[in-house]
Amino acid sequence: MVPIKYNVRNLVVRKRTTAAAAFGLALVVFVFACALMLGEGITKTLGRSASHDVVVVMRKGSDTEMVSSIEDKHVNLVLAHAEQVGASKKPVGVGEVLVVIHLDKLGTSGVSNVTVRGVPEDALAFRPTVKIVEGRAPNPGSDEVIVGRAIKGRFKGLQIGETFELKKNRPMKVVGVFSDEGSSYESEVWADVHAVRQAFGRPGSVSSVRVRLDSPSKFDAFKALVEGDRQLGLLAMRETDYVEKQSEATAIMLKILGGIIAFFFAIGAMIGATITMNAQVAGRTREIGTLRALGFSKTSILFSFLLESLVLALAGGAFGAIAAIAMKAVKITMINMNTWSEIVFGFEPTPEIIVSALVLSAVMGLFGGFLPAVRAARVSPVEAMRG
Amino acid sequence: MIKLFLIAARNLKRSWFRTIFTIAGAAVALIAFIMLRTVLWSWNAVSEYAAQDRLATRHKVTMIMPLPKRYAEDIRAVPGVKQVAFMNWFGAKIPTAPDEFFASLAVESNTFFDVWDEMVVSPEDKARWLADKKGAIVGHVLAKKMGWKVGDKIVLEGTIYPGDWEFNISGIYKASRKSVDDSEFIFHWDYLNDSAPAEMKDQIGFISIRVTDTSRSAEIAQAIDRMFDERDVQTATMSERAMNLSFMAGFSALLTALDVVSIIILGIMLLILGNTIAMGVRERTKEYAVLRAIGFEPWHVRFFVIAEAAALGILSGAVGVGIAYPFVNHFVGRAIEENMGAMFPYFRVEPTTAALAFVIALGLAAVASLLPSIQAGRVSVTDALRRVG
Numbered sequence: 001m002v003p004i005k006y007n008v009r010n011l012v013v014r015k016r017t018t019a020a021a022a023f024g025l026a027l028v029v030f031v032f033a034c035a036l037m038l039g040e041g042i043t044k045t046l047g048r049s050a051s052h053d054v055v056v057v058m059r060k061g062s063d064t065e066m067v068s069s070i071e072d073k074h075v076n077l078v079l080a081h082a083e084q085v086g087a088s089k090k091p092v093g094v095g096e097v098l099v100v101i102h103l104d105k106l107g108t109s110g111v112s113n114v115t116v117r118g119v120p121e122d123a124l125a126f127r128p129t130v131k132i133v134e135g136r137a138p139n140p141g142s143d144e145v146i147v148g149r150a151i152k153g154r155f156k157g158l159q160i161g162e163t164f165e166l167k168k169n170r171p172m173k174v175v176g177v178f179s180d181e182g183s184s185y186e187s188e189v190w191a192d193v194h195a196v197r198q199a200f201g202r203p204g205s206v207s208s209v210r211v212r213l214d215s216p217s218k219f220d221a222f223k224a225l226v227e228g229d230r231q232l233g234l235l236a237m238r239e240t241d242y243v244e245k246q247s248e249a250t251a252i253m254l255k256i257l258g259g260i261i262a263f264f265f266a267i268g269a270m271i272g273a274t275i276t277m278n279a280q281v282a283g284r285t286r287e288i289g290t291l292r293a294l295g296f297s298k299t300s301i302l303f304s305f306l307l308e309s310l311v312l313a314l315a316g317g318a319f320g321a322i323a324a325i326a327m328k329a330v331k332i333t334m335i336n337m338n339t340w341s342e343i344v345f346g347f348e349p350t351p352e353i354i355v356s357a358l359v360l361s362a363v364m365g366l367f368g369g370f371l372p373a374v375r376a377a378r379v380s381p382v383e384a385m386r387g
Numbered sequence: 388m389i390k391l392f393l394i395a396a397r398n399l400k401r402s403w404f405r406t407i408f409t410i411a412g413a414a415v416a417l418i419a420f421i422m423l424r425t426v427l428w429s430w431n432a433v434s435e436y437a438a439q440d441r442l443a444t445r446h447k448v449t450m451i452m453p454l455p456k457r458y459a460e461d462i463r464a465v466p467g468v469k470q471v472a473f474m475n476w477f478g479a480k481i482p483t484a485p486d487e488f489f490a491s492l493a494v495e496s497n498t499f500f501d502v503w504d505e506m507v508v509s510p511e512d513k514a515r516w517l518a519d520k521k522g523a524i525v526g527h528v529l530a531k532k533m534g535w536k537v538g539d540k541i542v543l544e545g546t547i548y549p550g551d552w553e554f555n556i557s558g559i560y561k562a563s564r565k566s567v568d569d570s571e572f573i574f575h576w577d578y579l580n581d582s583a584p585a586e587m588k589d590q591i592g593f594i595s596i597r598v599t600d601t602s603r604s605a606e607i608a609q610a611i612d613r614m615f616d617e618r619d620v621q622t623a624t625m626s627e628r629a630m631n632l633s634f635m636a637g638f639s640a641l642l643t644a645l646d647v648v649s650i651i652i653l654g655i656m657l658l659i660l661g662n663t664i665a666m667g668v669r670e671r672t673k674e675y676a677v678l679r680a681i682g683f684e685p686w687h688v689r690f691f692v693i694a695e696a697a698a699l700g701i702l703s704g705a706v707g708v709g710i711a712y713p714f715v716n717h718f719v720g721r722a723i724e725e726n727m728g729a730m731f732p733y734f735r736v737e738p739t740t741a742a743l744a745f746v747i748a749l750g751l752a753a754v755a756s757l758l759p760s761i762q763a764g765r766v767s768v769t770d771a772l773r774r775v776g
Contacts, residue, residue, distance in 0.1 A: 017662065024658045027651055059549065066451060067478065067547045101449045102623070110636030113450065166448060168621050200452060233549075254641075261648055264419035265655065271412030272659045275405060279666045332644075335637030340450070342637060 001300050002291060007308035011315075014280065021276040022316035025361055028265040029320030033357040034327055035258015037347035039251045042336070045345040046247040047240070048183035052216040054239040055082075057209040057226060062235075064246065064339055065098040065208040072204050074232055081225045082211040085218050091122040093211035097196045100341045103155040103164060113341040114155060115188045116145075116166070118196030118206075126212065130185065135160045135176030143195050146176040148186035150344035154333060158189065166191070166199035184243075187343045210239065249337040266364055273368030277309050281376045288376050289384025302377040309369020310362060317361025324357065325349045391687070395694035398667070399702075409663040410703045413748065416656035417707030418714070421736055421744050423649040425715060427642060429734045434631035436566035436733075440469075440601045441502065442608050443630050444594040447621035453590035454620055459495070461614060462594060467607045469599045471495075472502040475579060475592040479543040479552070479572060481533065489529050489728075491543070491572040493579035502595045505564040506571075512537070512558025520578050522557035528725050529570035530559050543572075548583055562732065566631075570728035596624075653751065660703075661755035664696050668759040675763050676771030685764040692760035693753060700752025704745040711744070712736050 011018045057078050062068035070078070075095040082092050097118035102111045121140045124130055138144035147158050157164030163171035172191055180186055197203050213222060216238070223236040281288070288301060296304075327347040336343045399406045444462065446452040459473040472495045479491035496517060500508055508516075508524055515537075516522040525535055535541065539556045554574060562569050580588055598607050608624040615622045625633075635642070668675075675688050720734040 020658050020662050024655050027655055031648060031651065061480075061544060061546055061549050063546055099449055100451055102447075105636060108636060108639060110639075111633040112637050168447075168616075200449070257645075261419065261423070261652075264415055264422075265652065268412050268416045268419070268652070268655050268659065271408050271415070272655070272662065275408050275412070275659065275663055275666075278404060278408075279662075332640040334640050 002296055002304035004307060004311075007304060007311055010280070010284075010308060011312055017276055017279070018312060018315075021273050022312055022319065024269045024272045025313050025316030025364060026320035026323065028262060028269040028364065029317045029357045029361050030323050031265055032258065032262035032360055033321055033324035033349070033353055034347060035254060035262060036353045036356070037324065037327065037349055038332070038345075039255040039258065040350055040353065041345040041348040042254065042334075042343065043244070043247045043251045044348045045182060045187075045343065046184045046243045046336075048181055049185050050239040050243040051212070052238070052240060053213050055211050055213060055219060055222060055236050056239050056242045057211070057234050057236050058207070060233050060235045065096075066100065066339065068207050069202070069205045070095065070207070070209060070234065072206070074234070075206060075209050077229070077232065078209045078226060078234070079211065081229075082213060082222060085222045085225060086214040087211055087218075088214055089212055091126050093209050094120050094123050094126045095193070095206035095209045096120070096123070097193055097200070097202070098207040099196060099200055100339070101164075101166065103157065106154060106156055112155070113335070114151065114158075115339065115341040116196060117185075117188050117190050118193035119190050120193050123190065126210070127180070127185075129183075130178050130180045132176050133179045135174075138175050138190075138192065141192060141194060143170065143172050143192070144175045145172045145189055145191040146178050147174055147189050149177055149179045150182075150186035150331070151188070151342070152177050154342075154344070166196065170195075170199055184343055184345075187341075246336065246338045250334070253337065262360070266360065270364045270368040273309060273313065273365060274371055276312075277305065277369045277372035278375065280308070281305065281372045281379075284376075285379055285384045288379045289381045292379065292381035293385060298377045301379070302373050305373035305376045306366060306369050309373065310365045313361045313365025313368070314358065317358050317365075320361070321354050321357045325354070391690060392694045392698070395691045396698035398691070398695045399698060402667075405663055405666070406699070409659060409699060410706055412659040413656050413699075413703035413751075414707035414710065416652050416659070417703065417744050417748055418711040419652050420649055420656075420747070421708070421711040421740060422715060422719070423645055423652070424740045424743070425720075425734065425736050426731075427645055427649075428737055428740060429731045430635065430638075430642065432733055433566045433730075434628045434635065436564055437626070437628040437631055438505070438564070438566075439626070439628070440598050440604070441627045442596040442598060442604060442611075442624055443627055444596065444611055444622050444624040445592075445630075447612075447623045452620070453587075453592055454594065454622065456589045456591050458615065458620075458622070459591060459594050462596060462611055465607060465610055465614070467598050467600060467603050467610075469597040470498055470501050471594060471596050472498040473576070473591040473594045474499065475576060475590075477548065477572075477574075477579065478546040480546055482542065482544050482551075484533070485544075487533075489526075489570045489572055490568060491574075493576040494573055496575045496577065499573065499595075502597050503567075505562055505567050506560045506573075507563050508558050508560045512560075516557035519555055519557050520575060521553055521555050523554040523572060523574040524558045524560050525556055525573070526569040526571045526728070527559050527561050528728055529572065530556070532570075532725055548579065548587065550582075552582070565733035568728045568732040569724065595627075653747065656748075657751050657755055660696065660699065660752050661759075663699070664692065664752075664756045665759045667695070668692060668763050672763075672766055672771050675766045676768045679766065679768045680772065688766065689760040689764040692763045693756045696752040696756030696760075697749060700749040703752070704748030707748060708741050708745050712741055 058068035079093050099116050100113040103114045105112050153159055160174050163173050166172050226236045331346045333344050459471055463471045474492045474494040477491040477493050481487050516524050535556050537556055541554050543552050604626055611624045612622050715736045723731050723734040
């Protein structure tokens with residue numbers, strides 16, 4: 001075999017061409033990884049809002065909490081069912097109202113949808129990961145609200161001390177900011193459930209009920225109880241499944257869009273690599289002839305050039321992947337297509353994404369280098385050395 | 388000059404392998420560029436082509452709260468208002484295809500197709516629809532996709548209004564404007580209202596308004612909102628265009644990303660072209676020296692390099708646009724209009740986009756050849772010829 005050192009040195013000597021080809025490959029890997037990371041970002045951000053032992057109960061036929069409605073008297077029935085199955089932690093569950101409101105965006109012109117969750121007093125106790133990071137918790141039963149860390153300051157009226165209207169002459173005052181380990185709750189505004197119900201003219205009902213069971217394995221029994229009661233007309237879903245469904249459309253769109261773009265980019269970069277490697281081979285004909293004359297076989301020349309292309313591609317790929325990981329610091333705001341409200345999420349690098357980005361660069365290198373490598377292997381030692 | 392250009396272009400024949408690969412690479416980048424621009428263009432088209440003389444009134448605070456039905460009558464009385472049609476978002480699901488997304492609207496039967504006159508329905512279809520309480524008018528794209536024909540009986544599931552709802556397909560509409568979705572499902576508001584649960588009765592989602600004079604739109608919108616300001620439900624009225632724009636603001640991050648990506652792909656194209664041209668120049672140093680030695684001026688040499696690059700750019704542009712145009716308009720565009728009609732009602736490559744792409748191909752080739760051409764023009768005759776081996 002031709003030593004790898006030979007190939008690496010060659011790449012180093014031809015700095016400029018190597019850099020141009022590697023840069024093209026790096027761009028492809030960067031874009032590819034970014035798209036996957038965004039898809040992952042929205043899935044993870046929503047996924048963090050879900051626990052395995054929590055069940056969401058909604059009206060049958062509802063896709064989202066927003067269109068669901070459950071009467072108050074049924075809420076107690078649902079909670080009783082949960083206790084019967086096994087739910088000993090207090091509070092057992094929370095009935096919440098979910099609405100979206102139009103607020104003016106700051107920074108850019110335009111109005112966007114913001115999710116407002118009307119929560120009961122014990123919502124914070126029900127979700128132990130939620131913490132007040134600035135200001136204070138709202139007084140129960142008042143028109144005070146807390147806003148998620150991610151959405152704070154992105155809309156008009158969502159800073160501590162500011163107000164926004166749920167209804168004419170009904171200002172809601174922001175008194176605190178909460179965090180929830182980067183979950184999608186951080187893109188919501190939490191207000192008192194009664195205030196929201198009153199403002200939206202829906203007394204006596206909530207959107208959904210969440211209950212925390214003692215263990216995820218009790219889900220089936222609970223589901224059977226809730227859905228078995230035809231009078232209720234409700235459905236029960238694991239929170240993890242519910243949340244996955246909420247992010248599905250947007251995540252898939254981002255991944256498909258990114259995939260298509262990366263596909264075209266990859267073809268472009270592969271061709272770029274082929275041209276570069278081909279020029280390398282053409283410029284080194286005499287060198288290759290010498291190697292052949294020294295006794296290296298055709299196969300080892302073929303592998304040598306494939307290897308060189310691979311090293312080039314991996315160098316570009318690694319560079320692109322590192323740049324992509326740096327995107328972790330960037331947060332973007334986008335409409336979630338399932339709920340039509342804004343959600344703030346970031347680029348989430350995972351080992352799988354980084355590995356698949358590197359695999360992509362390796363594949364581009366091998367395919368791009370194949371034709372030139374074949375050409376190198378075909379060099380006739382006699383002719384090459386004579387020329 | 389033309390002759391010199393043709394001579395320069397003939398140089399491309401010297402390395403078939405490289406020329407073909409370069410053109411292929413640049414063409415692929417160009418196709419990606421055209422597709423990205425078309426996504427951006429058709430996204431904007433929804434608001435760009437929105438009717439100028441149509442306003443929409445919705446609940447001031449939220450899209451999920453309805454308006455009282457009498458608001459429509461109140462608006463009808465506002466001076467400058469030509470026609471009014473109210474409607475509710477129904478949110479239908481097809482039981483056999485629950486993932487199929489389409490807009491379903493319960494509309495004011497008598498006026499809807501006057502206010503939305505770009506949704507063209509034949510008089511027979513419309514008459515049949517008006518006579519049938521359970522009748523529905525369906526966009527031609529949706530009808531084709533689901534295999535619905537006039538006279539079919541279908542059942543849809545309501546997500547907002549629970550239960551199973553029966554409909555008869557009375558007619559098909561076709562949009563005459565690029566901003567209108569061809570996959571909507573339109574039926575009678577009265578049918579919805581008669582069967583809706585008590586607490587959802589006599590409420591309407593939003594109101595479409597045609598005004599007599601486009602220049603007075605803003606004034607009329609203000610007058611409407613002022614009228615309801617002291618009532619229990621406040622409204623926000625804006626032009627259809629403003630409404631679409633504010634809706635798209637939610638996707639602005641994504642649009643910016645696509646914008647950036649479309650620039651990056653041009654960067655990749657520049658790298659491919661530049662690499663090829665630079666390689667050619669490096670190999671031919673000796674020839675340029677000979678040219679100079681027999682009396683050609685440096686500008687001749689520079690011209691040869693740039694002309695060869697321009698020929699490469701023209702070929703790449705022709706191939707890229709030549710493939711992208713039919714590819715998008717006949718395959719991709721049709722698929723997108725059928726499956727994502729609500730977001731991209733019209734997905735075609737605009738002639739301006741194609742022309743822009745072609746010019747960019749040419750321009751990038753010229754830019755890519757700039758440095759190599761200067762280098763080639765500077766070739767020192769003696770140095771280059773000394774190296775003759």
